[in-house]
Amino acid sequence: MDDSYAIATPNNEIYNQLYAEFNPQGLPRIGAAEAANFLKKSNLPMPSLGQIWELSDSTKQGSLDKRGAFVAFKLVAAAQQGKQISNSALYDGSIAPPKFGAPIPPINQQHHFQPSFPSVGRAPPIPPAPHNHISHSPIHNGFPANWPITEADQNKYDSIFQSLNPINGKLSGASVRPVLINSGLDPVSLARIWELSDQDKDGCLDRIEMxxxxxxxxxxxxxxxxxAQLPPNLIHPSKVGLPQSTLPYAPRPSLGSRAGSVTSLDEVNMHSSLHRAAPPPPRAHSAVHYNGSGASTPVSASFPVSPSHGSLNTSWPVNTSEFAxxxxQCDTNSDGLVDxxxxxxxxxxxxxxxxxxxxxWALVDIKKCGQLNLEQFSLCMYLIExxxxxxxxxxxLPIHLIPPSFREHAPLVNNRSIPTNQGVSVSTPQLAEATSMEIKEALEGDNEEMKQLAESIQTMLIDRTKIEENVLQLETDMDAKNSRIKNLQIELQTLESTVKQLERQKTEATRRLNDYDNQIQQLExxxxxxxxxxxxTEKRMKQIEEDSKNAEESAxxxxxxxxxxxxEIAELExxxxSIRAEIQKRRI
Known part of the structure; x- marks a missing residue:
């Protein structure tokens, strides 16, 4: 229902003038790019403009008709006057007309509206590409005939592409990043999508790649x-000659949601090739959790220390005072360790x-216990630099980077012996670091009973290490499940918020229906x-007709x-x- 007149009341003339400026060519719908350029003249912050766009483009077509434009004008006016941006403001006649001037966007917000992606797992199905109504020409609307994207979706994608103001037909990674982040996918998935899309590896996306x-x-x-590799039907003829990327490992489903979306793609090097990046280390013990958006969780792995790197350098290149x-600040419980x-x-x-x-993390977590002391933390920051x-x-881990506290008594690091001086190394069975020198001496001595006892202790220590590893693995799995539970809780909160919004909309719709009922009653x-x-009137007319008939009969x-x-008068005359004639005769 087009209720543009009701929305603009009592400023219909001003709204019509604004719409004429908004749509000078008199088109039935205005695209996102043109609408964004006009609405930015209100000098509202980009989040507010994004919210206004979502309410104006209620059908999610990526464009506005006259009613959508009037809705946008009314919401802009509400925001400029400090009122809430919601549908309840559309029929508020006390809101003054909006003001549009020259756009002055903030420096850190020089981008356009971000499309609203559906929540993970609940996206509306994208229909398969039509086959019967496409011409037999090998190119359809600039794309191959077997392009697996519907024309409606293609128009939506093109609208998003144009709204980001491409330069020379291309968008930089900085321009595309907010749009991809807004999807709520985890950084690894976004990096894979970028790798597959940027087919010419120039760090930018053209219309086809976008x-x-x-x-x-x-x-x-x-x-x-x-x-893992771009399907043939998604390879444009102009891109056929380019080498296609193949992902080095199978993608995993995202555990994130809209509410737990990443805040930065800096965690993912989108401008480098995934096949040139180091693969993730093998899973061992839990080390650190990044976020609840499904991003990969770094886990420690056993990187052996090779004794062939040379002699142990007593000069450690890491200055712990720089990171103390x-x-x-990270050691909140002041126990000298951070996890x-x-x-x-x-x-x-x-x-x-x-x-x-x-x-x-795997290199600096030498004990594989998921905790770092000051030296390990400093080494971690040193490697990050x-x-x-x-x-x-x-x-x-090179020997010269091993923290000094891990060099005492020739301990085993990552199940390898560390030399205590040049040319000398302690070659012992794989024992835990807590193994005492007495046990080592017993293993190397001639007393068989002591050897057996030491071997028993060694076996017990190895068993304990395995049990600890299992416990750590269980803790890792528990952390992953807790993260999943948090994501589900966030998604539940999002759904509850959506339900509340729908209830408010229902209340507003009920109020409007009641108003309509009152109007209907008044009209009735x-x-x-x-x-x-x-x-x-009919009764009076009938009475007049009867009187007229009676008058006619009387007449x-x-x-x-x-x-x-x-x-009678004639006869009397x-x-x-005759009498007069007779009288006249008698007189004569």
Missing amino acids: TIALHLVYRALQSEPIP AQFS GQDIRAPLLSTGLNAPILAQI LAKRGEIVPNE AACQAQREKKEE NVDQKEMEELRK ISQN
Whole structure:
């Protein structure tokens, strides 16, 4: 129902003038790019404009008709006057007309509206590409005939592409990043989508590549796996000659939701090729959790320390005093140790991707206990600085980087012996670090009974290590389940918020229906009064007609009487004349 007049009342003339400026060509609908450029003249913040767009484009067509434009104008006016941006403001006649001037967007918000993606797992199904109504030409609307995207979806993707103001027909990663983040997918999935979409590997997306990226995003939101290689029907003829990327490992489903969406794609190097990035280390013990959006959780892995790196350098290149203050801030319980949860924020703030952070954690978590002391924390920050400078993070911890506290008594690090001095190493069976020197001496001595006892202790320690590993693995699984539960709770809160919004809309609709009922009752009362007036008029008309008939009959009777009187008068006149003649004769 087009209730544009009611929305604009009592400023209909001003709204019509604004609509003429908004739609100078008189088109039936205005695209997102043109609408965004006009609405930005209100100088409202981008989040408010995004909310206004969502309410204006209620049918999610990526464009506005006249009613949608009037809704946008009314909501802009409400926001400018400090009122809430909601449908309840549409019929508020006390809201003054909106004001549009030259756009002055903030520097950190030089982007356009972000499309509203559906929640993960509840995206509306995208219908398959039509086959019968497409022409037999190999190219349809600039795309192959077997392009698996409907024309409506293609128009939507093109609208999003144009709204981001492409330069020379391309969008940079910084322009595309807010749109992809808004989908709520985890960083790893977004990185894979970028890798498949950026077919020419120039760090930008053209119209074709942006279409592929958005299509893969919507497919992923329907819980469909991201393909390891781009399907042939999604390869445009102009891209056929380019080498197609193949993902090094199978994609995993996203555990995130809209409410738990990532806040930055800095965790994922979208401009580098995934096949050139270091693969994630093998899973061992829980180390650190990043977020609840389904992003990969770094886990420690056994990177052996090779004794062939040379002699042990007593000069450790890491200065712990540089990181002592940061370590104290992370060590909230002041026990001299930090775990993955404590240093999650510092790690995320580095901007490195998840595999690199996991690899660094595995190197510094020498005990595989999920906790770091000051030296290990300083080593972690030292390796992060190396990675940020573009240097390669080693797969094995070099001997000169082993913290000094782990060099005493020639302990085993990552199940390898560490030399205590040049050319000398202790080659012992794989024991826990807590193994005493007496047990080692017993294993190397000639006393068989002591050897057996030491071997028994060694076996017990190894069994204890395995049990601890199992416990840590269970804790890891429990953390993952807790993260999943938190995501479900967030999604539940989102659904509850949606239900509340729907209830408010229902209340508003009920109020409007009641208003309509009152108007109907008033109109019915007016109609009844008109009907009664009509009946009264008809009665009066009938009375007048009857009176007219009676008057006509009376006139006829009077006419007859007059005729008879005239005859009598004529006879009297004749008689009078006769009498006069006779009198005249008698006089003579």
